[in-house]
Amino acid sequence: MSSSSGQTSGHDLSFKILLIGDSGVGKSCLLVTFISSSSVEDLSPTIGVDFKIKTLTVGGKRLKLTIWDTAGQERFRTLTSSYYRGAQGIILVYDVTRRETFTNLSEVWSKELELYSTNQECVKMLVGNKVDRDSERAVSREEGLALAKELGCLLLECSAKTRENVEKCFEELALKIMEAPSLLEEGSTAIKRNVLKQKQEPQARQNSGCCS
Amino acid sequence: MTAMQTNSTPAVVFTALAGVAIVAVIFYGASRKRKHALSPQQWKVFFTEDGRLRDGGIRLLKRVRSGGVGPRIRAEVWPFLLGVYNFNSTKDERDAVRTQNRKEYEKLRRQCRKLIKKSNESTSANEFLSSQDRSPEAESSDYPSIVSLEGDDYVNVSNADASLLDTDFIESPEVIQTVPSDDDQEDNNPMKTNKDSAEGLEVIQTAPPEDVQEDNNPMKTTKDSAEGPEVIQTAPPDDVQEDDSPVKTAKEPLQEKVPSKPPTNEDFSTWQRIIRLDALRANADWMSHYPSQAAVSDSVARRTAEAVGLEDYGHLEAGRIFHAARLVAILEAYALYDPEIGYCQGMSDLLSPIVSIISEDHEAFWCFVGFMKKARQNFRLDEVGIRRQLELVAKIIKYKDAHLFKHLEKLQAEDCFFVYRMVVVLFRRELTFEQTICLWEVMWADQAAVRAGIGISAWNKVRKRAPPTEDLLLYAIAASVLQRRKLIIEKYSSMDEIIRECNSMSGQLDVLKLLDDAHNLVITLHDKI
Numbered sequence: 001m002s003s004s005s006g007q008t009s010g011h012d013l014s015f016k017i018l019l020i021g022d023s024g025v026g027k028s029c030l031l032v033t034f035i036s037s038s039s040v041e042d043l044s045p046t047i048g049v050d051f052k053i054k055t056l057t058v059g060g061k062r063l064k065l066t067i068w069d070t071a072g073q074e075r076f077r078t079l080t081s082s083y084y085r086g087a088q089g090i091i092l093v094y095d096v097t098r099r100e101t102f103t104n105l106s107e108v109w110s111k112e113l114e115l116y117s118t119n120q121e122c123v124k125m126l127v128g129n130k131v132d133r134d135s136e137r138a139v140s141r142e143e144g145l146a147l148a149k150e151l152g153c154l155l156l157e158c159s160a161k162t163r164e165n166v167e168k169c170f171e172e173l174a175l176k177i178m179e180a181p182s183l184l185e186e187g188s189t190a191i192k193r194n195v196l197k198q199k200q201e202p203q204a205r206q207n208s209g210c211c212s
Numbered sequence: 213m214t215a216m217q218t219n220s221t222p223a224v225v226f227t228a229l230a231g232v233a234i235v236a237v238i239f240y241g242a243s244r245k246r247k248h249a250l251s252p253q254q255w256k257v258f259f260t261e262d263g264r265l266r267d268g269g270i271r272l273l274k275r276v277r278s279g280g281v282g283p284r285i286r287a288e289v290w291p292f293l294l295g296v297y298n299f300n301s302t303k304d305e306r307d308a309v310r311t312q313n314r315k316e317y318e319k320l321r322r323q324c325r326k327l328i329k330k331s332n333e334s335t336s337a338n339e340f341l342s343s344q345d346r347s348p349e350a351e352s353s354d355y356p357s358i359v360s361l362e363g364d365d366y367v368n369v370s371n372a373d374a375s376l377l378d379t380d381f382i383e384s385p386e387v388i389q390t391v392p393s394d395d396d397q398e399d400n401n402p403m404k405t406n407k408d409s410a411e412g413l414e415v416i417q418t419a420p421p422e423d424v425q426e427d428n429n430p431m432k433t434t435k436d437s438a439e440g441p442e443v444i445q446t447a448p449p450d451d452v453q454e455d456d457s458p459v460k461t462a463k464e465p466l467q468e469k470v471p472s473k474p475p476t477n478e479d480f481s482t483w484q485r486i487i488r489l490d491a492l493r494a495n496a497d498w499m500s501h502y503p504s505q506a507a508v509s510d511s512v513a514r515r516t517a518e519a520v521g522l523e524d525y526g527h528l529e530a531g532r533i534f535h536a537a538r539l540v541a542i543l544e545a546y547a548l549y550d551p552e553i554g555y556c557q558g559m560s561d562l563l564s565p566i567v568s569i570i571s572e573d574h575e576a577f578w579c580f581v582g583f584m585k586k587a588r589q590n591f592r593l594d595e596v597g598i599r600r601q602l603e604l605v606a607k608i609i610k611y612k613d614a615h616l617f618k619h620l621e622k623l624q625a626e627d628c629f630f631v632y633r634m635v636v637v638l639f640r641r642e643l644t645f646e647q648t649i650c651l652w653e654v655m656w657a658d659q660a661a662v663r664a665g666i667g668i669s670a671w672n673k674v675r676k677r678a679p680p681t682e683d684l685l686l687y688a689i690a691a692s693v694l695q696r697r698k699l700i701i702e703k704y705s706s707m708d709e710i711i712r713e714c715n716s717m718s719g720q721l722d723v724l725k726l727l728d729d730a731h732n733l734v735i736t737l738h739d740k741i
């Protein structure tokens with residue numbers, strides 16, 4: 001599925017990104033649309049977590065993005081919460097046609113994020129999906145912007161179906177991450193660690209540096 | 213001349229074998245040779261004149277354990293495998309169970325409709341449920357804590373229920389769903405009988421099927437057992453009169469404490485919402501296998517969808533709409549039936565194959581209930597069930613392959629969280645439709661054998677084979693990991709990579725090899741585990 005395993009080819013930076021939000025807002029669709037060139041519909045609900053890797057060049061840097069997709073149902077949250085650890089970027093997704101998915105971002109998800117994210121400077125991004133269904137819109141762009149301001153993050157409206165703004169989501173997020181010196185540092189040490197690891201014998205590593 | 217004749221025999225044999233192999237490929241999507249699936253002819257032979265399975269179902273289970281069930285008789289065989297029908301039951305007894313089950317299901321549906329109506333009328337359905345003592349933490353048995361229905365029906369059995377039903381049928385458009393196919397299959401049933409129903413109608417009618425079996429099957433529940441039988445007795449008396457009240461949990465809170473996690477905010481209306489989302493995105497690979505179900509007319513599909521309040525289905529074809537509507541109806545009823553579990557994502561994956569194969573909603577529902585008796589542990593809010601399963605997978609791997617396990621420990625992956633999805637949806641995401649069904653049938657047969665007390669001894673008599681186990685799935689999962697041991701040990705240096713490997717197994721697995729490996733693991737390890 002993913003464009004490359006990413007371990008061997010040269011990257012300048014490696015970042016971990018997490019997608020969160022209510023069930024059915026289109027987290028997996030966003031991810032799959034971003035990863036592959038075909039557009040998708042009706043993906044089965046995510047059980048637990050999954051992730052995909054995408055390599056791309058942003059701002060002249062070759063990036064490896066490890067993007068974690070999580071289940072939306074509340075019941076899976078104990079499980080998914082451990083995946084916040086070490087993420088440099090977190091995308092909060094809502095469905096512009098279902099208002100409760102938007103209000104849950106401020107009432108539930110942003111709190112989860114505060115609770116579990118270990119990175120102080122972790123970059124957040126608000127993404128309103130399904131703008132192709134404009135006639136059914138239940139959350140205005142202005143409201144989205146207001147929440148983004150409140151949470152101190154970016155807002156992008158997109159459509160996984162038409163691909164509108166999908167790539168931009170991840171690129172903008174990556175750019176923001178690179179603007180934060182501490183995150184930039186993390187991103188490059190992840191690469192260095194990997195290079196080091198490959199030079200030494202593979203057995204010598206202690207931890208994956210990611211999740212538990 | 214003679215030489216030619218002798219030569220021709222092997223050729224015939226060879227051709228026949230090739231035929232078997234082709235059948236195996238068609239049914240299981242794998243190229244390995246395997247015993248035939250249970251055929252309709254064999255299935256018929258298993259029954260006595262009064263429609264009772266000979267030898268308590270042992271031969272049936274043996275067949276299914278080694279080859280699964282032929283596609284045409286699945287709808288008949290599954291209710292046995294899933295404990296809806298007792299192996300010792302006669303045709304008459306099963307008919308009685310079936311009638312009672314249908315009533316109970318219809319009652320659940322009525323309650324669902326009322327809840328929806330209520331929630332539409334601004335009072336939220338949550339109040340309805342949360343005002344009752346829903347105690348998600350309480351449960352640790354394999355039994356749903358649902359009880360009110362029995363009591364309820366006890367009163368209604370011969371009178372009110374039927375009339376109530378009728379009126380409801382008239383006002384509810386949902387009838388469409390049940391009516392066309394509803395003209396009782398009893399008549400089509402090859403097993404004619406007129407003898408016996410010693411159990412007494414009352415027992416059959418007042419207890420859910422799992423309890424009916426209690427008498428004959430020393431039902432071995434997995435871990436915490438013991439709770440089951442009490443379920444009926446603990447029915448609170450007030451449930452008896454309250455026809456419309458949704459299901460209550462009657463169990464007292466017990467042992468297992470919920471880890472610090474606050475109780476969830478999930479409620480019936482949450483479940484309703486997620487059920488509808490998931491139903492619409494159910495995997496559609498069943499359609500090519502069961503084209504008759506897929507070929508429902510557009511108007512029937514739409515009416516059925518409307519009846520359960522499905523929306524946003526315009527982009528789907530009729531077969532999928534209809535399928536989604538049936539999923540909604542049954543999952544919603546289940547959420548009421550087993551409110552401690554309610555609805556959890558992944559359950560639609562488990563129900564979808566059942567709905568594809570069993571055309572009656574109420575029958576599909578009770579098969580699902582039977583399936584969930586074991587699987588529901590995985591969906592518990594406190595995650596105790598799923599953790600236990602993962603621990604068992606870890607244990608199997610550890611005993612079988614210490615070297616691999618050490619590697620997992622080094623990567624801090626010894627908790628085996630990387631097989632989470634396989635445990636929760638029982639390989640549904642990794643295997644094709646037919647492969648999944650093959651695996652499930654073999655697994656169900658194992659569990660049914662354990663339930664019926666057909667233990668190791670009965671199996672050893674025949675030949676040295678894997679004894680039935682409650683946990684065949686976990687052995688199969690461990691087998692799928694062990695099949696990749698070299699890759700994992702040599703190439704993977706983080707848990708992420710293992711997760712990715714496991715999550716991308718779909719299309720890579722040979723279900724027959726998987727079952728063989730799993731059975732071998734059972735043979736070598738079942739004593740230790």
